[in-house]
Amino acid sequence: MRPLEPVSQPMRIALGISFFVLFFTLWGAVTFSGFVPKTFLADPITMVQDGWLLLTKFNFATDIGVTVWRVVGGFVLATVVAVPIGILMGAFKPIEALLEPMVSFARYLPASAFVPLLILWAGIGEMQKLLVIFIGSVFQIILMVAVSVSNTRRDLVEAAYTLGSTPGGVVRRVLIPANSPEIAEILRLVLGWAWTYVIVAELIGSSSGIGHMIIESQALMATGQMIFGIIVIGVIGLVSDFLFKMVNRRLFAWRLA
Amino acid sequence: MSEVVQLRVEGVGRVFPGVSGRPPVTALQPTDLAIAKNDFITLLGPSGCGKSTLLRIIAGLDRPTSGRVLLDGKVVSGPGPDRGMVFQSYTLFPWLTVAENIAFGLTERGLPEAERAPVVAEFIAKVGLRGFENHLPKQLSGGMQQRVAIARALANSPDILLLDEPFGALDNQTRGLMQELLLGIWERERKTVIFVTHDIEEAVFMASRVLVMTARPGRIKADVPVDLPYPRHYTLKTSPEFSRLKALLTEEIRAEAVLAANEH
Numbered sequence: 001m002r003p004l005e006p007v008s009q010p011m012r013i014a015l016g017i018s019f020f021v022l023f024f025t026l027w028g029a030v031t032f033s034g035f036v037p038k039t040f041l042a043d044p045i046t047m048v049q050d051g052w053l054l055l056t057k058f059n060f061a062t063d064i065g066v067t068v069w070r071v072v073g074g075f076v077l078a079t080v081v082a083v084p085i086g087i088l089m090g091a092f093k094p095i096e097a098l099l100e101p102m103v104s105f106a107r108y109l110p111a112s113a114f115v116p117l118l119i120l121w122a123g124i125g126e127m128q129k130l131l132v133i134f135i136g137s138v139f140q141i142i143l144m145v146a147v148s149v150s151n152t153r154r155d156l157v158e159a160a161y162t163l164g165s166t167p168g169g170v171v172r173r174v175l176i177p178a179n180s181p182e183i184a185e186i187l188r189l190v191l192g193w194a195w196t197y198v199i200v201a202e203l204i205g206s207s208s209g210i211g212h213m214i215i216e217s218q219a220l221m222a223t224g225q226m227i228f229g230i231i232v233i234g235v236i237g238l239v240s241d242f243l244f245k246m247v248n249r250r251l252f253a254w255r256l257a
Numbered sequence: 258m259s260e261v262v263q264l265r266v267e268g269v270g271r272v273f274p275g276v277s278g279r280p281p282v283t284a285l286q287p288t289d290l291a292i293a294k295n296d297f298i299t300l301l302g303p304s305g306c307g308k309s310t311l312l313r314i315i316a317g318l319d320r321p322t323s324g325r326v327l328l329d330g331k332v333v334s335g336p337g338p339d340r341g342m343v344f345q346s347y348t349l350f351p352w353l354t355v356a357e358n359i360a361f362g363l364t365e366r367g368l369p370e371a372e373r374a375p376v377v378a379e380f381i382a383k384v385g386l387r388g389f390e391n392h393l394p395k396q397l398s399g400g401m402q403q404r405v406a407i408a409r410a411l412a413n414s415p416d417i418l419l420l421d422e423p424f425g426a427l428d429n430q431t432r433g434l435m436q437e438l439l440l441g442i443w444e445r446e447r448k449t450v451i452f453v454t455h456d457i458e459e460a461v462f463m464a465s466r467v468l469v470m471t472a473r474p475g476r477i478k479a480d481v482p483v484d485l486p487y488p489r490h491y492t493l494k495t496s497p498e499f500s501r502l503k504a505l506l507t508e509e510i511r512a513e514a515v516l517a518a519n520e521h
Contacts, residue, residue, distance in 0.1 A: 158318050159348040163362035163413055164338030173365070177352045254352045254393050 042224035050224030051232075060213060064232060067198055067209040070126070074133025075194045079187060081134075082141035087179075089142065090149025091171050103142050111136030112200040124205040129198065136197035137190050144190075148182040149175050181252040188244040195237050263449050264315065264417060266290035268324030271310050283474035284310045287323055290468070290477070292451070297443055299464035300453045301506065303514050307475020308453045309421055315451065316342050316419050328416065338362055341410030345422040347402045349394040355405050356381065356390040362413035380408035383442055400431040407439065417449045424459070436462055437491060444488050457510065461502045462494060469506060471513040479509050 007015075024044050030036045031043035042050065054060035089096045089103075114135050115128075122128040152175050160174045202211025210229050217225040249256070270287035285307040292298055300308040313319040315326050317336035326333040328340065336342075349358050356377050363373045381387055384404040394402055403423050410418055420439075424432045440463060443450055454460050460467050461483055469479040483502060485493060493499055 153348075155344055155346050155348045156350060158336070159342070159344060159350075160361070160365075161318070161336035162316055162338070162340060162342040162419075163409065164365045166365075169365055173361070174350070177350070180352075252352075254395065256395075 038223075039221060040223065042222075042227060047224040047227050047231075050222060051228035054213070054225055054228060058213075063209050063213050064236070067202065067211070067233075068236065070129045070201070070209065071133060071191070071194050071198045073126075074130040074198070075137055075187075075191055077130060078134045078137035078141060078190075078194075082138045083145055083183060083187075086142045086145025086183075087149055087171070087176065089146035090152075090179075091175050096146060096150075099142075100146070103139050103146075107139040107143055109135070109139075111197045115201055115204050119205050124207075129201045129206070129209075132201040133194050133197045137194050140190050140193065141186060144186045145179070145183055148179050148186065152178050181248065181255045184244075184248045184252065188241060188248070191240060191244065192237060195233060199233065261294045262291045263294040263329060264290075264292040264451075265327040266292075266311075266315070266324070267327065269311070269314055269321040269326060270323040271307070271314060271319065272322045285314075285321075286474045286476040288477055292449060294449055295447045297440075297450045297463055297465045298452065299460040299467050300451060300470060301455070301457065301460040301467050301510070302470030302475075303455055303472055303510060305475075306470040306472040306513075308470045310475065311470075312419055312421050312451060312453050315417075316340050318342075338366070338413050339416045341413055341415030341418045343403065343406045343410050343418070343420040343423045345425045347394070347399065347406070347426075349402055349405055349409070351394050354391050354393060355386060355397070358394070358405055359409045359412050361409060366413075376412050380412045383411075384408045384438065398431075400427050400435055403427070403435060404438065407442070411442070411446070411448070415448070417451065420450065420452045422453050422455065425454075432459070433491060439463070440487075440489055457503055457506050458494060461499060461506065462489065462491075467502075467506060469509045471510070473516075478513070479506075481506065481509075 028044050031038070031041055038046075051060075085099070089099055111132055115132055118128045118131050118135075122131055156174055156178060157170055160170050165173065198209070199211040199214070202209040203215050206212040210233055214226050214229045217223075217229070266288055268287040268289060269285065270283070271285040273282045273284055275281045288311065300311065302308045310319060314321050315333065317326075317333050317340065333340075349355075350361065353361065359377045359380055360373045363376060377390075381390060384407060386401065386404060386408070389397065389401070394405070397405065406423070407418075407420075424435050427435060436459060452460075452463055464483050465487075467479075467481045467483060468477050469481065470476065471478045481502070485496075485498060485502075
């Protein structure tokens with residue numbers, strides 16, 4: 001191995017798969033051998049059986065659907081609010097000076113800590129779940145978009161001015177297109193975090209969703225179901241990330257060398 | 258060459274405030290300059306002599322600490338489409354095609370597509386990039402990108418074309434070809450051009466008038482007319498008169514370069 005030396009595509013795939021093989025082998029070894037008691041950790045086969053049972057008997061697909069809906073809903077709300085604010089902050093320094101201290105502060109407020117408050121304000125309905133994700137995402141997106149727009153190449157902005165652009169024209173025809181790929185990357189990243197918030201929201205005061213299933217399973221000591229739920233979240237995250245990346249690559253082909 | 262003064266620089270100076278307690282830096286001493294319509298001016302000097310600062314002030318991208326710039330009698334207060342600019346760095350908008358880049362200024366003026374298309378086609382032809390209309394900047398070589406940048410500036414029909422070491426990053430052969438291309442365009446379009454360079458040969462070959470600048474503090478040291486006839490051919494670079502001018506300018510700059518080198 002040498003630093004930064006590329007690896008061939010078949011090798012990359014083989015190595016990626018071999019990690020999971022190793023992981024399941026280890027897991028199987030410690031559970032089947034009785035090294036870890038069944039009460040604490042189900043073996044892989046029980047996990048798959050539990051998962052199948054969840055999907056066929058307990059309508060787990062609906063829970064998955066509800067959770068996905070919450071993530072997407074809260075995330076879209078946050079995006080619609082945060083991206084324009086972020087662009088304005090990045091473009092206009094007085095707006096940045098006005099909002100930056102507040103947003104920087106709010107960014108560190110843990111979304112999960114808002115759950116009890118939000119239950120008080122919004123009840124335990126869907127609005128509360130959406131708000132948790134909204135609060136968790138909106139400040140992150142605002143700040144990251146603002147930084148990205150602030151870092152726009154100055155020479156492109158200057159070129160636009162010498163071609164007759166107005167300040168508004170610079171925002172519309174330089175700052176926004178120049179930063180679109182970066183903004184899409186930011187959204188992809190924050191969508192990943194939104195998944196963490198939704199589960200937290202569902203662990204407390206919820207009657208549906210993947211998080212709700214996990215907390216119910218804990219009461220039953222059904223570690224197989226809990227692990228299956230966690231893995232489902234991982235798989236959905238992986239798929240959405242992949243889709244996001246694919247769309248970005250399609251939309252912003254001009255950026256790839 | 259008519260003697261109508263198009264651009265007037267009156268006592269323009271630029272002092273950059275000192276950073277973290279250091280004394281302020283005079284990038285440009287108060288400078289006076291009158292530039293005639295349709296002249297090809299090269300601003301020649303070593304790096305750090307304030308030639309780019311002067312150009313950026315004329316473009317309106319930087320503000321002078323003293324003095325003012327007048328274009329056709331009107332005070333310059335900011336950048337505008339009447340002064341087209343080509344930068345040393347590649348400043349094509351990477352998300353736009355060659356044709357869209359060239360049409361950028363026309364679109365900003367609100368010209369409909371039907372009126373933009375013929376102008377774009379005309380300038381693509383002038384810089385020899387027919388067939389590349391739908392290419393993205395990243396698909397072009399450095400020389401081609403700068404040709405698009407020149408076309409983009411000219412398509413806006415500016416009164417003055419400002420170029421800040423536009424061929425500085427190109428290899429020698431490409432640079433020679435680009436000089437001829439730009440000269441050819443200038444000979445046909447007869448625009449006023451201010452061209453910043455640190456390359457003596459480039460300065461003499463292109464210019465009808467060379468302004469030599471020196472550093473620390475930046476000022477115009479010599480004003481040398483170049484009376485070689487246009488159109489100019491690259492073979493001119495080996496003529497005795499060309500060599501004489503080159504030697505003269507080399508002397509002008511060398512003394513300053515030596516001084517500057519000894520300071521460090």
